[in-house]
Amino acid sequence: MKPRVTASQATVIPFPTWPPKLAAIQRSMLQVLSRPLTRADGMTPDSAAEAAALVTPNDRLTSFERLQIYNQQYWWRLLGAFGEDFRGLRGVLGQRKFDKLAIAYLKEYGSTSWNLRDLGQHLEKFVRENTALTAPDARLAVEMVQVEWARVEAFDGTEKPAVDPQKIARTPPDRLRLSLQPYITLLELEYPIDDLLGKLKKRDTESLSNAVSNDRPQRSRRLVAKPGSTRIHLAVHRADYSVYFKRLDPEAYRLLIALKNGQSLEAACEEAFRNSTQLPENAIQNVQSWFATWMRLGWLCA
Amino acid sequence: MPASRFNAFTEYGIGIGLRLPHYQHILEKKPVVDWFEIISENYMVESGRPLQILDQILEQYRVVQHGVSMYFCNADRPNRDHLKKLKALTRRTKTPWLSDHLCWGSIDGRYTHDLLPVPYTWEAIEKTARNICEVQDFLELPIAVENVSSYAEFHASEMSEWEFLSEVVERADCGILLDVNNIYVSSRNHSFNPLDYVENVPHNRVAQIHIAGHTKYEKYILDTHDHPVLDPVWELYNAALLRSGPTATLLEWDDKIPSFDEVHNEALKAKNFQPRVPILKNTKLA
Missing domain, CATH: 3.90.930.50 (Outer Surface Protein A; domain 3)
Incomplete structure (x- = not known):
């Protein structure tokens, strides 16, 4: 079955052969998954053409919505693992700046290891090279990353x-x-x-x-030094x-x-x-x- | 399947996944459990606490390895460094067989850390069977491949998922880890009859079965492993056992993990299905 494209969908990206080569499908899908989510945690409209070319719609979900499930899982999983390993950095930067840095880092480096533990292996280099993302705490951020990565290494090195x-x-x-x-x-x-x-x-x-007794969510205070x-x-x-x-x-x-x-x-x-x-x-x-x-x-x- | 070459002629009964919140309970109380399934990647480390815990578990229990990053359906060949570490772990655990997923997850050295669906094409069959053979030969262990739950189908697919799975395992001459929860989740997401799936896989190759809970959303079902097993999944489990016979079964509970006893008791419900069923051959299921 070849891709069916409705007028409302973006231009379908054609594959040179049909069925497309497995590697071509996987590269195309990776490209979509690694595009950051929108502010509303959805898939970017930039991925509409690939979604239409790759995935069939069903009676409940469009091609876009079906592929979006994977796009969301990709980012939530990576950001979750990254946030676990660098909780101190999040404390220094605050949630909003940390999220911005995490997305920029993962967009640039992605994962090149089967082990999620290795996700932060290039982070020190990244924060040294991208001080605008950590200003005015650039030095503190670098040192926090050094210590938090050292902790990962110490755990199972x-x-x-x-x-x-x-x-x-x-x-x-x-x-x-x-x-x-x-x-x-x-x-x-x-x-x-x-x-x-x-x-x-x-x-x-x-x-x-205090989780049971305290009804009001506490404001997350930043770590300052x-x-x-x-x-x-x-x-x-x-x-x-x-x-x-x-x-x-x-x-x-x-x-x-x-x-x-x-x-x-x-x-x-x-x-x-x-x-x-x-x-x-x-x-x-x-x-x-x-x-x-x-x-x-x-x-x-x- | 009862003891067969796909599970190294073992009869392992009902197991549960070894998970961090239960470590202390297991090591202190030493509950009677047929076997534990471990996520291989959690212990493919050089040293430290994960291996220390594993060694203590291995002193008391039988362990089977289950992987999440072999990605048999990758267009690329298996990662040799990964395989070497995996083999070292299999020697430590003496796992009788090893399972991983019928999915892809990396391309050109970039990893997604997800169990991604593959288009069911003849080229994918060829590459997947090649990869499984390579892993099986390297590890010198029976391999069982697990069907994944999925949320998308490809224009490029040329056959059903169960036809794809059947063709792959025949070509690679390997076992199946039949995840009946995943079959149910995918059947709801892709509108097929889950019994068609159960009925049409080669039952003599089913080395192990997975059961788990899932979460229903308005327009799809997500495989969350954070609930008890739901009735339709137990029904599918029963249907699978009718075909395959008593089979090593594992309950997966990976999120919102309750007490050890709650997880174990949920898994033990599988025993209600296991002893009673004769193996049916050439009989269509209702």
Whole structure:
């Protein structure tokens, strides 16, 4: 059956062969689905021609309305998953700006993975390049995305076998090279993102516990913060299968970065304390204490 | 179908989907359940809590893998990276068979994350059977393909959905995961008799059956998996069992998920249909 087109429908986009090639149909349908919905959450009239060419009407729905169901499902599913992963960013931007950014991002990048978990993998790049969408909180937005993406990675990222303590004990520091678990992300931040996400979690918990008693919907308050006077060094990691944030001393942060970059323990320590104000005797104590913690948390691997 | 090569000669009874809100209950109370169906993609991760939970479940229960992103009807060939991760998971779960949908979902590396309907054409049959064979050979497991619910039909279609399904499974020599709720939803959306569908698929290939709830809207029905199973779906289930015999059955409940007991009790209603039915051959259904 070839497409039937009524006068009210837009021009049918012809396929070069009939029946059309499977790939041509799928490309055409993808093009329609990935067009953002209208303000009223409907399919854009721009898709009318494709709808008429692809889909038959029935006694209740037009071709347009039938294809619209898939267009809506596509956007609601992607926006839902995106919103779950970047709740902090939504808190920073507010719902309206967040929706605008989400649609612009998904329109530009779409999904290139079978796993919805990967949906936000290009978001940091996108918010860095599209500061108009996050102004006047562009820097805060970038840092929030960094931390929220790090949280996704920490949840189910690769875990390597922890380093053997014997190896550390028997290898001279100038030859000892250690690595950091791939699921850990180290970040240097201007804003206290960990505190902001803590606030958001508390707010969500409170709104859940008040859900029955509070009839009036609460206004969603935006997350606001000023940059700190000093940089915050944060590790996003997991322990006992849960994701945590851990603030680090600047020297500890530099030490971990140097180890991650493949430097020997000796070189990493030199790098870490190069401009440090810590006294040497304190530095030694600190390094011992940090390593004890990192070993306990399983952060170090061979 | 009772034990057959399409379900690795197993007789699994009545299962439910393993879902996050029930993890704690299952691990603490250890309820008696014939088997759990897992969504493969939720556990195709490198490490972390999903696999930790899965390993605990595997210590106690039989698990069958059900996928949502193999997209057998894609014009493109299956994604090798996806297949490698899937195979690693099948070795962990020791799933006796594996199911995914008769749908497409990605093209040229762009993913829709939806179970999209395909035009029922001879070219689509050829490509779908090719893809199923490739997956089956790679995974070295019986594959069962599930009919999806749909809301659109294509001008390009050259046959009915059940003719398409039958031709695909014969060519790929694979099993069917017959979703009777999806048949019902599509029958209402596309105005066909759902019994025609049930009657005209190769019953000897039905490896598993899905039951679920749906939501009625003014002009169409949506496959929402957020309700108990409705009566017309139970009727179709009965009709399917009359043809296929006692078959591993799974209740899907994916949204507005109630307590574990409520879901399990809903699934166990399927037992009322299972033991009584003889297999009917060459008999038209009413």
